[in-house]
Amino acid sequence: PGLGLTLWLPPGAAASDAPSCDPQAAPIVGGSARLQRQGQMLVYQCPEGQFPYPRPVRECRSNGRWSPLNPPGGRPLAKAECRAIQCPGPLEFDNGHFHPRQPRYNISQTLTFECFEGYTLRGPHNRTCLPNGKWSGGMAICDDGEGQCPDPGIPIGATKDGQHYRVEDRVRYRCGRGLVMFGSKERTCQESGAWSGTEPECRDPSTYDTPQEVSSAFIASLSETVEVADPNRTTSENVKRRIRIEAGGSMNIYLVIDASDSVGEGNFSRARDVLVQLIEKISSYGVFPRYGVLTFATDPKIVVKTVEPESSDADWVSTKLGELKYDSHALRSGTNTRAALQAVLNMIIQQEQDEIRKGHKVAPVANSTRHVLVLMTDGETPLYPQTQLHPPRAGPHD
Incomplete structure (x- = not known):
């Protein structure tokens, strides 16, 4: 960034x-x-x-x-x-205590959490600092069970405003100095007893996701959003299931490919081919989301929009991907990641407006659809400021 x-x-x-x-x-x-x-x-x-x-x-x-x-x-x-690489230390921990208390922790160091009397620990008793700068396990939370929503907890490295957990109550998070927030900065207690948004996380700029984490998060996101085709069912039965999936409009997958000067034609071609294989793999499970496809350098170029009827046709989208040319950005070959992400946001807005025009009585696309963004880039220094990307999460606001 x-x-x-x-x-x-x-x-x-x-x-x-x-x-x-x-x-x-x-x-x-x-x-x-x-x-x-x-x-x-x-x-x-x-x-x-x-x-x-x-x-x-x-x-x-x-x-x-x-x-x-x-x-x-x-x-x-x-x-x-x-x-x-080090892991950040807790800034706050409600209704309990932790040890040892340090501003930062070395790899393999362990944090131990304990609750005060009357509170029950949700999450792990111990968390270990991992080589990628993240803590093992999930959030440790001391909860008395009195709220209509469970205590949302405080991510390591963050502070929280809001101590009431009734319907419509809100909590707000801020990360400590030098840390970057992933997830929702603000969450609202809903009538269902669940919190809106996704669980936040505060990361040091040196922190990274392992391939295993990305893979498991993506698979979990798919499995929670759609039904997978059963090989023991007939083709017509699976088609009916596909129609139910598409009618729900439950997932958009945006495939964004860096075509800037630093990437090179070889890496661009490999990234394009990997995304074709990804589409084939997803469709083999009987999953048919809408796809958005774009390339970017100094400027973004949209290849497939989610509002196009063919955007859920895996074969059609794969063909469009296969036709992409690296030299289409030759005259403006900088790296404007911000503009590429803005183009994705515009697609979301356009899809919502399109559904409103058609008279569909659905929740806003931003709330009812899980959005997965796959960014293929070499990560080189951008020409313009970048926007932080959030990894896939198992929540409706991804």
């Missing part, structure tokens, strides 16, 4: 016309570095459990020097270094 710099070459310029920077002049202590974009970008890599500080990427400037290493609120550093 933040404002990055992209080096633009004049149309038709050769790589030799660009400035040259010596990678040996920008080492990283405890890690390794590799060149990208024809020597114009240096990417740092660290062992598991560590991250490049103060930044993972440096760019070759016109004066033949690498971009400076500016830590947050500090003076530029002479060398990058690999630092140990």
